[in-house]
Ligand code: ACM
């Protein structure tokens with residue numbers, strides 16, 4: 001209801017104040033829109049005038065417009081007096097800026113650079129029906145456009161998106177679509193996280209093993225299975241030839257591809273390949289992502305030669321002025337016990353092992369500068385100081401880390417995790433991480449890069465821009481979940497990076513999303529997140545509020561997920577069984593929200609019979625079996641190492657339990673990590689004789705419709721699990 005009122009107020013506001021951004025629904029909001037009098041009617045004979053027949057933006061525009069009109073659109077070098085779209089150059093305009101004039105006679109896009117021209121074209125496309133993006137032939141014979149002038153330029157020069165292609169591999173053609181989607185939103189930097197523990201993704205000619213072995217994970221591969229890849233051989237990589245093709249594709253759309261080779265930690269995909277580049281020492285402490293032996297030794301001089309060989313190839317391949325060396329989340333224990341690292345500490349007079357990190361980073365900087373590039377890295381790279389003024393920091397841990405970096409004089413890009421990590425959940429009920437924050441659309445939109453920073457005007461210039469990032473541990477399932485996590489949040493990011501601070505207004509932004517931009521995303525073919533309705537149970541009625549007034553909500557009354565054929569809900573439903581109802585918002589027929597029930601009704605009633613647990617699996621210290629007899633579904637216990645074939649864990653009920661379904665979840669309580677990848681459940685009516693049940697699938701198994709009350713449930717492991725530890729949870733019994 002609140003949103004309905006907001007949207008109404010917004011629409012009234014537009015009429016009363018003449019604020020026009022909403023009526024054209026341009027996104028990201030431009031600097032200035034001035035509506036004129038009259039219309040320009042696009043009709044047969046429309047010509048795109050360009051002095052350069054090979055101009056990318058002119059050809060791109062021609063292709064897009066031919067999608068919607070019933071007549072061919074010519075591209076000509078001759079000047080045309082009426083019915084034209086023409087380009088002009090004005091070197092006084094800002095870099096990447098443009099002016100778009102729609103007059104009664106035709107349309108002019110003025111810019112200083114090809115980037116500005118491309119963005120002028122992007123804004124122009126937004127004035128047409130959203131089918132310009134879809135390739136559906138509307139066969140329009142005429143299309144009237146309001147006379148208007150748009151003057152526009154970006155707030156920040158660096159407007160980025162970081163994509164982790166290591167944990168989940170994205171095919172080349174799919175990356176091209178991301179470049180399209182970014183550039184439609186006027187984002188201009190694609191930071192590719194090309195290497196991490198779980199996969200090496202770029203061909204290095206001097207070290208072919210990096211991709212021959214390091215690009216693959218699986219049961220018999222060098223890199224162990226993880227993140228649900230299970231027994232599958234999972235992976236892939238980009239050849240240098242393919243990467244060149246991608247770079248050209250991106251350049252045409254004003255997107256710079258910045259490569260990241262994450263060092264010295266997060267590096268199992270290279271340390272495992274080279275074997276002798278680690279210290280060879282040991283620790284019981286896993287890295288932040290649960291890996292071991294994934295840190296390069298700082299003391300071995302030969303390591304720097306290998307790294308330089310790799311960086312040289314990256315520097316030759318990528319035209320980007322930046323090479324990102326990561327530098328984040330290093331476990332220092334290896335260095336503390338390594339003779340070569342200790343000798344280096346002594347030689348350099350370092351007191352603290354962490355100073356070796358600063359040493360390593362400065363060595364990387366020397367190599368990168370030698371090859372004509374600027375070093376970039378996560379904010380960890382500035383922890384120990386001494387960087388060249390050009391070295392550029394991506395602040396991820398906090399605004400404070402960004403502040404530190406700026407105060408040290410480093411150009412800084414803000415990617416503050418608690419606003420800009422797109423692997424975080426939108427709401428508590430959805431899939432995703434939550435360690436940095438829960439990030440609904442309104443939260444990311446609210447992000448202001450300068451928030452909590454007290455900077456002088458000189459220091460302000462060091463904040464060069466903003467990027468959002470997608471880590472992909474959770475993206476292999478369900479299909480296209482990455483798109484769900486990215487959109488519509490990337491639309492909010494585009495406005496953070498592009499639009500003037502005074503132009504930012506969530507209600508206005510949301511109005512543009514609802515009025516037109518969701519249609520554009522749909523036409524672009526993006527599987528974006530659809531917002532679920534809000535449902536409460538009051539006065540014996542389910543009261544259903546769609547996310548916006550025109551949204552279609554469908555429901556079921558048997559606890560299953562609504563489908564495109566389910567009934568449409570109009571407002572309220574009278575019922576005395578509210579726990580059975582599930583609701584989803586639909587966008588056209590094939591996109592829908594998660595299914596929700598009433599937020600104030602308990603949707604599942606689980607049984608809680610007294611139970612005891614036994615196992616021959618060794619648990620981590622302080623992990624107690626009682627934890628998984630409490631029916632607290634947020635809790636779990638962890639094994640000390642990977643589990644092995646033949647090990648078991650048995651839940652025995654004090655009295656046999658009459659039930660319909662027993663759900664046996666494993667892994668983290670809220671995330672698909674560290675669960676049983678190979679195993680099955682069995683169950684018993686007498687505690688002695690067991691019947692084999694289902695195999696585990698994605699860490700879960702079920703016992704369905706037992707024929708008698710169940711006395712015991714057993715997990716039987718048939719092979720090692722994904723990840724270094726395996727977690728067990730409370731049973732869910734219905
Ligand atoms: C990071 O999230 N480790 C940069």
Ligand code: ZN
Nearest residue numbers: 279297338341
């Ligand atoms: Zn070492």
